[in-house]
Amino acid sequence: xxxxxxxxxxxxxxxxxxxxxxxxxxxxxxxxxxxxxxxxxxxxxxxxxxxxxxxxxxxxxxxxxxxxxxxxxxxxxxxxxxxxxxxxxxxxxxxxxxxxxxxxxxxxxxxxxxxxxxxxxxxxxxxxxxxxxxxxxxxxxxxxxxxxxxxxxxxxxxxxxxxxxxxxxxxxxxxxxxxxxxxxxxxxxxxxxxxxxxxxxxxxxxxxxxxxxxxxxxxxxxxxxxxxxxxxxxxxxxxxxxxxxxxxxxxxxxxxxxxxxxxxxxxxxxxxxxxxxxxxxxxxxxxxxxxxxxxxxxxxxxxxxxxxxxxxxxxxxxxxxxxxxxxxxxxxxxxxxxxxxxxxxxxxxxxxxxxxxxxxxxxxxxxxxxxxxxxxxxxxxxxxxxxxxxxxxxxxxxxxxxxxxxxxxxxxxxxxxxxxxxxxxxxxxxxxxxxxxxxxxxxxxxxxxxxxxxxxxxx
Numbered sequence: 219x220x221x222x223x224x225x226x227x228x229x230x231x232x233x234x235x236x237x238x239x240x241x242x243x244x245x246x247x248x249x250x251x252x253x254x255x256x257x258x259x260x261x262x263x264x265x266x267x268x269x270x271x272x273x274x275x276x277x278x279x280x281x282x283x284x285x286x287x288x289x290x291x292x293x294x295x296x297x298x299x300x301x302x303x304x305x306x307x308x309x310x311x312x313x314x315x316x317x318x319x320x321x322x323x324x325x326x327x328x329x330x331x332x333x334x335x336x337x338x339x340x341x342x343x344x345x346x347x348x349x350x351x352x353x354x355x356x357x358x359x360x361x362x363x364x365x366x367x368x369x370x371x372x373x374x375x376x377x378x379x380x381x382x383x384x385x386x387x388x389x390x391x392x393x394x395x396x397x398x399x400x401x402x403x404x405x406x407x408x409x410x411x412x413x414x415x416x417x418x419x420x421x422x423x424x425x426x427x428x429x430x431x432x433x434x435x436x437x438x439x440x441x442x443x444x445x446x447x448x449x450x451x452x453x454x455x456x457x458x459x460x461x462x463x464x465x466x467x468x469x470x471x472x473x474x475x476x477x478x479x480x481x482x483x484x485x486x487x488x489x490x491x492x493x494x495x496x497x498x499x500x501x502x503x504x505x506x507x508x509x510x511x512x513x514x515x516x517x518x519x520x521x522x523x524x525x526x527x528x529x530x531x532x533x534x535x536x537x538x539x540x541x542x543x544x545x546x547x548x549x550x551x552x553x554x555x556x557x558x559x560x561x562x563x564x565x566x567x568x569x570x571x572x573x574x575x576x577x578x579x580x581x582x583x584x585x586x587x588x589x590x591x592x593x594x595x596x597x598x599x600x601x602x603x604x605x606x607x608x609x610x611x612x613x614x615x616x617x618x619x620x621x622x623x624x625x626x627x628x629x630x631x632x633x634x635x636x637x638x639x640x641x642x643x644x645x646x647x648x649x650x651x652x653x654x655x656x657x658x659x660x661x662x663x664x665x666x667x668x669x670x671x672x673x674x675x676x677x
Contacts, residue, residue: 451612
């Protein structure tokens, strides 16, 4: 039986390209040899229609609103799992046995503390004005310096220590984040505790005050754990694609996830939930309940943040889960937050208005995650940091997927050049004003405009 192919016709000449089909029916035209055979490449700015890799980690069906980690629907994991168990699933491909879960949890727990050599970074190593994402990116890369056996930039050796490096990064990312917050706010640094779980330990390090240790309510801990779980991976987004790009060069895991943090920092990616809070605060300050804002958005005079998604053409499944979680958190902290009321009103109006429905503008995960983080006390400049902590399992898994490829190639996209044609180099003294009549002498000719003999002689 012949494998299916697609014909691409260019100037009346056809080229056969293999058709690749995924496990769940997604299809792609393999154009690997198109340039070699035809001299043409494809142009897809933003890569909205380009498959950059084959991956077995996460499946998304945006039309149906499906998100699966390693084949398990996100709704099932949100209901039954924890962030650490889900991290294991994403990194290793299957849910852990009781013994595997215990060993993995203990390895993460034991690696929470930072090497004392790193502590000076929080004591004058960064200005107090430094953004937590800058600190996080820098220190995640620096962590590897203290574990030279894990940072060899030789794939075989890096993969040998992958299990230790993965647990170490999962653990230390929250410690770095908590200490960055405390440094910025002039608070004494708090070391992690070995008798606390992952999210509880992080909140303890964040909010403990002198002579008053902070132990969060169980439901607060669960809410944070849920936020992290829902962000654990999301296929080939900007930051994950960056991690894979860096990994394709043979770079180690620490350098690759550090690059992921930098990509996540952008307001069009990880900073979106912060923009949602800013939007809700502006609506509240104006005295509006959301009604006028909706009309302004429909008229093109305002942008409704946290609605719509590049992939989802229906309700983001993560938003459904977080909406209920946001309501529970606000009940626990006994905070009647007007921002949640405005958020719910915006959602109700948008979901019943044909303007938004016809454009598939439904709430996404950023719409409610900001509400939860704000309610548990996170400042807005820590929102993207929380995203990075949650996304760490996915970055780790994607790095391993790239590093494990026997015949992996370094990523190197092509481009369509639209700049100047070949032109002369003009010396500084002739770039302004009238060009002298003797300009076209051998002395002033550039390599591009002069003869090769003169150029060679001068060289």
